Amino acid sequence: MSIIIYLMAAALTLGLLGLCAFLWALRNGQFDDLEGAAHRILFDDDGADDGDTGHPPGDQSADRP
Amino acid sequence: MTDTAATNANPETGSFDYSRYVTERPGGVAALSLLVGNIHCAACVRTIETALEGQPGVVEARVNLTNRRLALAWRDGAADPARLLSRVTARGYRLAPFDAALMNKQDRTRERELLRAMAVAGFAAANVMLLSVSVWAGLAADMGPATRGLMHWVSALIALPAVVYAGRPFFHSAVAALRGGHVNMDVPISLAVILAAGMSLAQTASGGDRVYFDASVMLLFLLLVGRYLDQRMRGRARDVAANLLGLNAVAATVVDRDGQRRALPVADVRAGMIVHVAPGDRVPVDGRVTAGRSEVDNSLVSGETLPQPVAPGARVFAGTLNGGGALTITVTAAGDDTLLADIVRLMESAGQGRSALVRLADRAAQIYVPLVHAAAALTAVAWLAAGAPWTVAVTTAIAVLIITCPCALGLAVPAVQVAAASRLLRSGILVKSGDALERLAQVDHVVLDKTGTLTRGQPDLVGKVEGCGGSVADDLLARAASLASASRHPLARALVRAAEGAGLHLTAPGDVREEAGSGLEGMVSGHRLRLGRRDWCGSADSDGASHSEPGPDRSEGGLRNAGGEAGTGGDGEPAAPAGPELWIRDGDAPPRRLCFVDQPRSDAASVVRGLQGQGLGVSLLSGDRPVVVQAVARHTGIDDWAGALPPAGKISRIQALAASGRRVLMVGDGLNDAPALAAAWVSMSPASAADISQTAADLVFQGERLAPVHEALAVARKARRLVLQNFGLAVAYNLVAVPVAALGLASPLVAAVAMSASSLLVTLNALRLHRRPRVVGAAPSGDAAADVMAAT
Numbered sequence: 001m002s003i004i005i006y007l008m009a010a011a012l013t014l015g016l017l018g019l020c021a022f023l024w025a026l027r028n029g030q031f032d033d034l035e036g037a038a039h040r041i042l043f044d045d046d047g048a049d050d051g052d053t054g055h056p057p058g059d060q061s062a063d064r065p
Numbered sequence: 066m067t068d069t070a071a072t073n074a075n076p077e078t079g080s081f082d083y084s085r086y087v088t089e090r091p092g093g094v095a096a097l098s099l100l101v102g103n104i105h106c107a108a109c110v111r112t113i114e115t116a117l118e119g120q121p122g123v124v125e126a127r128v129n130l131t132n133r134r135l136a137l138a139w140r141d142g143a144a145d146p147a148r149l150l151s152r153v154t155a156r157g158y159r160l161a162p163f164d165a166a167l168m169n170k171q172d173r174t175r176e177r178e179l180l181r182a183m184a185v186a187g188f189a190a191a192n193v194m195l196l197s198v199s200v201w202a203g204l205a206a207d208m209g210p211a212t213r214g215l216m217h218w219v220s221a222l223i224a225l226p227a228v229v230y231a232g233r234p235f236f237h238s239a240v241a242a243l244r245g246g247h248v249n250m251d252v253p254i255s256l257a258v259i260l261a262a263g264m265s266l267a268q269t270a271s272g273g274d275r276v277y278f279d280a281s282v283m284l285l286f287l288l289l290v291g292r293y294l295d296q297r298m299r300g301r302a303r304d305v306a307a308n309l310l311g312l313n314a315v316a317a318t319v320v321d322r323d324g325q326r327r328a329l330p331v332a333d334v335r336a337g338m339i340v341h342v343a344p345g346d347r348v349p350v351d352g353r354v355t356a357g358r359s360e361v362d363n364s365l366v367s368g369e370t371l372p373q374p375v376a377p378g379a380r381v382f383a384g385t386l387n388g389g390g391a392l393t394i395t396v397t398a399a400g401d402d403t404l405l406a407d408i409v410r411l412m413e414s415a416g417q418g419r420s421a422l423v424r425l426a427d428r429a430a431q432i433y434v435p436l437v438h439a440a441a442a443l444t445a446v447a448w449l450a451a452g453a454p455w456t457v458a459v460t461t462a463i464a465v466l467i468i469t470c471p472c473a474l475g476l477a478v479p480a481v482q483v484a485a486a487s488r489l490l491r492s493g494i495l496v497k498s499g500d501a502l503e504r505l506a507q508v509d510h511v512v513l514d515k516t517g518t519l520t521r522g523q524p525d526l527v528g529k530v531e532g533c534g535g536s537v538a539d540d541l542l543a544r545a546a547s548l549a550s551a552s553r554h555p556l557a558r559a560l561v562r563a564a565e566g567a568g569l570h571l572t573a574p575g576d577v578r579e580e581a582g583s584g585l586e587g588m589v590s591g592h593r594l595r596l597g598r599r600d601w602c603g604s605a606d607s608d609g610a611s612h613s614e615p616g617p618d619r620s621e622g623g624l625r626n627a628g629g630e631a632g633t634g635g636d637g638e639p640a641a642p643a644g645p646e647l648w649i650r651d652g653d654a655p656p657r658r659l660c661f662v663d664q665p666r667s668d669a670a671s672v673v674r675g676l677q678g679q680g681l682g683v684s685l686l687s688g689d690r691p692v693v694v695q696a697v698a699r700h701t702g703i704d705d706w707a708g709a710l711p712p713a714g715k716i717s718r719i720q721a722l723a724a725s726g727r728r729v730l731m732v733g734d735g736l737n738d739a740p741a742l743a744a745a746w747v748s749m750s751p752a753s754a755a756d757i758s759q760t761a762a763d764l765v766f767q768g769e770r771l772a773p774v775h776e777a778l779a780v781a782r783k784a785r786r787l788v789l790q791n792f793g794l795a796v797a798y799n800l801v802a803v804p805v806a807a808l809g810l811a812s813p814l815v816a817a818v819a820m821s822a823s824s825l826l827v828t829l830n831a832l833r834l835h836r837r838p839r840v841v842g843a844a845p846s847g848d849a850a851a852d853v854m855a856a857t
Contacts (some may be wrong), residue, residue, distance in 0.1 A: 004212070008219060012192060019188040036130030037786060039107030 086162035087146070092547035094124055096582065097137040097146060100161045104133050109158070109371055114564035116152045119428045120144060172296075179293045182231040189227030190279070194817075196220045197279040198501075201814050210272060217276050226276040228262045231285050234292065250430040250475060254439055255468045258285060264463045280467050280816050287824050291479035313441030317349040318342070320393065331383075333826070336397040342392040344417070347384065350380035351403045352394035359390030360554070372554065374583075384736070389553070389579070401542045405757075408712065408736055413759055415716050416587075417746035425503060426478040433474060435798075441465045444807045461809045468806040468816050471801050473823040476790035480831035485784040488834050493752075493767035494777050501763035505781035507728045511676055511774070512786040513721060515697055517753060519669050521769065522734070522840055524556055524645055524661035526563035541657070544589045544650045548596050551577040552585055556647050559661055582650075593648040597693040601647035602656035665700055672771045673701045682727065686715050715741035732774055734758055749774060783834060791813055791827045798823045 025031070088096050103115065110128040113135060117126035122144030127136050135153075139146065150160055189544055196216045203213060232255065237249040261281035270276045319329045320339040332347050334340065339355070342348055348361065360372035363385050372388050375381060379393060383403040398404075423678065441462045448458035486496040496502060513519050546564030549557035551574050564571060574594075577587035583596010595602045649655040676683050684705040689696045691708035700708035719741055722729050731738070731745035734754030742748035742761040750762035759765050766773035802819050811819075 005215075010197075012194070012219075012223070013193050015188055019184060020771060022184050026177065026184075031180070032685055033129040033131045038106065038126065039130070042107065043111050064242065 089141075090138065093141045095140050095141045095146070095306040096125075097162065099135045099137065099150070101128065101133050101158055104128065104130070104158065112156055115156060116156060117149055118213075120152070123149065137295070140719070158227050158396075159300065167423060176293075176296050179234060179289060179296055183286065183289040184226050185295055186450070187283060187288050187624040188725050189223050189231070190282045190286040193220045193279045193282050196223075197276075197813065200276075204814075213274070214269070214272060217265075217278075217291060220276065220278040220448065221266055221269055223304075224282050226263060227282055228258060228285065231282075232258055232793055235288070248815070250426060250434075250471060253434050253466070253469075254284070254288060254471045254475065256438075257281070260463045261467045264460060268460075270567075275464070275813065277464075277467055277813055277816060280813065280820055283817070284467075284472050288475045291476045294483045295479045310769060316631055317399075323382065331399060334396055335563045336396050336398060336402075338396045338399075340394045340396055342387045342394060344383075344389050344391055345389060346387050346485075348381045348387055348392075348394070349383060349399075350394070351382050351398040352380070352395045352396045354381060354392055354394040355389050355395050359392050360388035362378035362386040362388060400796055405722065405736070408739055408757065411712060411716075412743045412757070415712060415740045424478075424500065425792075426474070429474060429477075437466065437469045437471075438707065440469070440807070442804055447807070448809075452504060457841055461807065464809070464811045465803060465806040465818065468802045468811050468819060473795040473798060473827045474792070474829050476736060476824055477795060477831075478788055480828045481784050481787045481834065482790060484787075484831045484834040485780050489764075489777060489780055492773060492776055494773045495765045496777075497765070501747055502781045502784050502797065504728075504763065505730065505778060508681070508730040508747060508778065508786035510682040510684070510722055510727040510729045512722070512729055512731045512741075513673075513703070514735065514738050514741075515685060515689055515694055516663060517734040518732050519697055519701060519740075519771070520665050520752060522663065522753065523666045524559045525549065526559055527660040527662050539567065541649065541651055542567070543571060544594055544651065545596055545659070545793050547571045547589045548574045548577065548585055548594045550574065551587065552579055556661055556747045557585070558646060558649065560596075590650055594652075595656075596647060599646075599648050599656075602650040635717075648723055665697060666769060666771045668770050668772050670701045671701055672775050675775055679778075684718075684722075686710055686718055688712075688715075688735075712737045712740045716744045719744050724793070730774075730778070733762075749777065780834065787834060791830055794826055794830065795823065798826075 030037075086097060088098075090096050091467050097384060104110070104113070107130065109555065110130055113128050116127050117123055117137065123137070124140060125136060125138040128134070129136070137146070137149065139149065154160060200208070200213055200216050202208075203216075227584045235251045235255045235258070236251065239255040242249040242252060258281045261277045261284075263731055265278045265281070266272075279677075317328050317329055317331050317334045318341045319334065320326055326341060334350055340350060340352060349721075354377050356374050356377060358374070358376050361375050361381055362372045363382070367584045373379075375392070380397070381392070381401075382405070384405045444465050445458045445462035448461055449455060482502055485502055489496055507524070516522050542560075542564055546561045549560040550571055552558075561571070572590050574587040574589045577585060579585050580597070580601070584595060584601035586593070586595050588594070645657045645661045647661070648656045649659060673683055682705070683703050684707075685694060685698050685701075685703045687697075687705070687708050688710055689708055694706055694708035698704075707714075710718070715738065719729050723746065726747045731742050731748040732750065733739075733742055733748070734750050736757055738757045739755070739758045739761045740749070742750060742758055748762045748764060749756045749764040750761070752765055754762070754765075754766040764777055766777070798819075802811075802823075804816070805819075
């Protein structure tokens with residue numbers, strides 16, 4: 001039955017690791033922008049600097065549909 | 066948020082002095098937080114970031130799409146922030162420095178604290194539960210007392226620190242309530258958790274089997290989930306409000322005596338200064354025009370759909386948008402003296418008059434707390450009277466406290482509200498607070514604003530109306546629209562829309578000349594056309610439309626316009642709809658009139674009928690001219706209407722309704738509606754509304770239709786029903802569980818099963834708000850909770 005001691009310790013350590021990972025992510029601001037993060041994965045990082053979105057940003061006078 | 070009024074560094078106005086807002090970070094890094102005005106998708110994020118990231122000296126450039134802020138950091142001295150920002154503004158984005166002092170740090174840290182507490186409680190709950198399951202399995206098998214003791218000690222090792230850490234939000238709140246001499250839901254929660262943990266520790270030390278560590282930690286976890294969801298809902302509204310405050314940080318281009326231009330924060334502008342307003346910029350101050358001609362869009366201030374022509378001598382107001390010409394303004398008021406500031410003050414005072422809502426959950430707590438504590442005390446007394454040793458009596462009493470399970474009650478409300486909010490969000494309705502849903506469920510009277518709420522807030526060409534546009538031939542309409550395509554004036558745009566809608570082919574106009582406030586002239590396929598005011602097109606009997614000053618006490622609904630006011634038959638033409646008009650002259654032919662009208666939203670009439678069908682009173686209150694309001698009221702079937710109301714007039718109407726015992730829902734969009742929105746029992750505004758109105762409103766809805774008003778009411782009522790059902794479930798559960806615990810039958814296993822079951826039941830009941838059963842995906846916290854779960 002002494003195996004149970006090791007197993008418990010192992011389970012707890014793994015759980016704690018997960019908890020620490022979450023707290024670290026939180027502190028790093030990874031939960032600050034959940035909307036943007038979903039899109040970032042789609043950006044292709046080829047270092048292009050011409051930043052052309054293909055559409056102009058909305059203008060103010062078009063605000064009232 | 067539709068848009069933020071951020072003037073910015075542009076070549077025309079020189080560069081704005083951002084230095085006031087720069088914060089220092091360790092390591093010689095300077096940082097700046099900015100609002101990005103017109104960002105609406107991931108591509109914008111990409112554009113802005115790539116514009117900045119490659120630049121020398123830049124350490125960080127990151128756009129947060131959730132709250133529309135840009136965090137920029139650079140090595141001090143290695144980069145010029147003004148040059149960096151001009152790279153962004155050159156791509157058409159408007160920036161406003163965001164004052165970190167506006168950020169409600171307290172709320173933000175509270176939200177994070179709850180998330181951390183939730184993570185810790187989740188971790189502890191999962192692990193303690195594993196150990197507890199082993200113990201329960203051991204009851205059926207052959208686990209010895211030594212092994213069981215070990216399990217209990219390990220559980221204690223995990224649970225006690227977790228309770229101390231994760232329970233703090235509840236302990237603080239409970240202590241504060243007791244100090245204030247009343248009870249809230251957190252009092253029994255704190256008591257149950259502390260007593261359960263303490264008793265379990267005593268039991269573990271004495272080798273007993275009444276160990277409730279799992280129950281106490283799970284209770285905390287479930288409650289923290291509810292609490293966090295609640296906090297997230299408020300957080301969204303807070304971000305919107307903070308962004309709005311950031312708008313005060315716009316710059317004004319001040320012209321010094323020697324003609325030098327420099328950018329000053331609006332806060333430092335004084336009356337008497339000369340301010341230059343570039344085309345397309347927001348007017349930063351109230352003032353009088355001294356030079357320049359242009360058109361000013363007052364839609365944000367008065368709800369007016371059409372730009373007003375301004376010339377030297379005209380007054381302009383802070384928050385309005387300058388059109389195509391540069392203006393020089395003498396400042397008459399700035400900062401706290403502006404019209405905008407007046408509206409904000411009116412709004413604040415109106416909001417204070419709002420009667421406080423006693424939330425359902427609090428009322429439930431008032432009844433629940435004394436009952437539960439009495440039951441626990443009674444149990445202890447009864448056992449003592451029956452001759453049991455006091456340890457047994459106390460243990461049983463504590464078991465009663467635990468099993469009454471405040472978590473069903475604690476989850477009853479947040480679970481339903483989050484489910485309701487997520488369902489509404491899918492229909493494009495943003496709920497800004499849990500209160501809003503509770504208030505909405507009690508509404509018995511709806512007050513609607515006209516322009517932009519009941520109507521679409523933009524002019525449309527009147528179709529085949531006798532004597533008005535109907536007799537204009539398609540080819541002439543096509544030519545007029547071709548010429549109109551050269552202008553950004555709302556009427557010109559409406560003309561283009563109408564022509565495109567009719568499938569007409571437009572050609573590019575040539576030799577176009579635009580006279581601000583008068584009209585257009587140009588060549589279209591060989592014809593010389595004039596389009597604009599009656600006198601611009603040389604119609605004989607000009608009625609010289611009067612342009613009074615725009616202001617909150619003025620009409621909304623573009624009636625005074627570049628085309629003058631449509632007469633009502635007094636000019637030889639047949640009576641026309643009361644709306645703006647344009648004239649078109651083709652060569653030497655007599656000019657023709659084109660009429661426009663602000664169309665009601667496509668489903669306005671049916672929504673009003675639906676509301677009336679539910680027995681709700683419906684009123685139409687507008688600042689527009691009575692004749693126009695009457696037409697819309699007749700079209701939508703509203704009997705109770707009033708026109709020409711100033712903001713204060715709207716407030717007094719709403720307060721009169723409230724005084725007669727009505728619970729009023731106000732729906733409005735203009736800056737002039739903001740005070741009324743704050744005064745009403747509950748309020749909604751369309752996403753096209755002025756920022757300030759969206760801030761004042763409890764709910765914001767998107768889209769062209771008015772149906773969301775209907776749906777929000779329906780969902781709110783259903784949510785209220787579900788909350789009451791959940792309370793019923795909690796009561797029923799307690800009626801069964803309390804006697805079981807009082808009789809001493811609540812073993813840890815029974816307690817854990819009963820508690821989880823009741824919480825699950827309440828949550829599942831809340832999910833019935835979704836038409837199709839599906840997982841709640843409302844708040845992003847769902848992901849966070851999942852992460853906590855995954856981490857364990």
